[in-house]
Amino acid sequence: MIEIQHTLVHEDVFSENFVCNLEKCKGACCVEGDSGAPLSKTELKVLEEIYPLVKPYMTEEGIKTIEEYGTWVEDFEGDYTTPCVDGNKECAYVMWENGISKCAIEKAYLEGKIHWKKPVSCHLYPIRITAYPEFEVLNYDRWHICSPACSFGNSLKVPVYKFLKEPLIRNYGEDWYKEVEEAAEFLKEQQS
Structure with missing residues (x-):
């Protein structure tokens, strides 16, 4: 260390x-795993605030998940995470482009709709x-x-x-x- x-x-x-290679992995890190992306306490409020601007980029399943569980959840270990579709599938904020999973939050950011790129844990992976x-x-x-x-x-x-x-x-x-x-x-x- x-x-x-x-x-x-x-x-x-x-x-x-x-170096991420989305052409090969197809964005699997947003789809696989035991829970959603880890979130800090300060990010919870941000997700609540930006959701209306991110929603147009999301899938129907993702929107349904957010509307049922909220913009964030507490996982089985007591940590805050993004919600997952059907509890254990892709992150609710996933969108698809040419068969590759991408982040609807980041898409809204890149198009100038919001000023927050995505959860830090995703950005740092x-x-x-x-x-x-x-x-x-x-x-x-x-x-x-x-x-x-x-x-x-x-x-x-x-x-x-x-x-x-x-x-x-x-x-x-x-x-x-x-x-x-x-x-x-x-x-x-x-x-x-």
């Missing part, structure tokens, strides 16, 4: 390569954050559905931290990310 300000960053974030009272731990999450992203990242030689530069800065700021880059250089020198 590498300590950067109030976080501990697993070395895999520096050493593993990753494959990094998963575990929060403790004094610090946060950033781990690289390995999931078989992302093997095309690992292969693509390896071919392009793009480490996880570089692929996730935008969401890491969104969550932790420019100064924090500069320290990540310095840590990456230090690790590279250590390996030489």
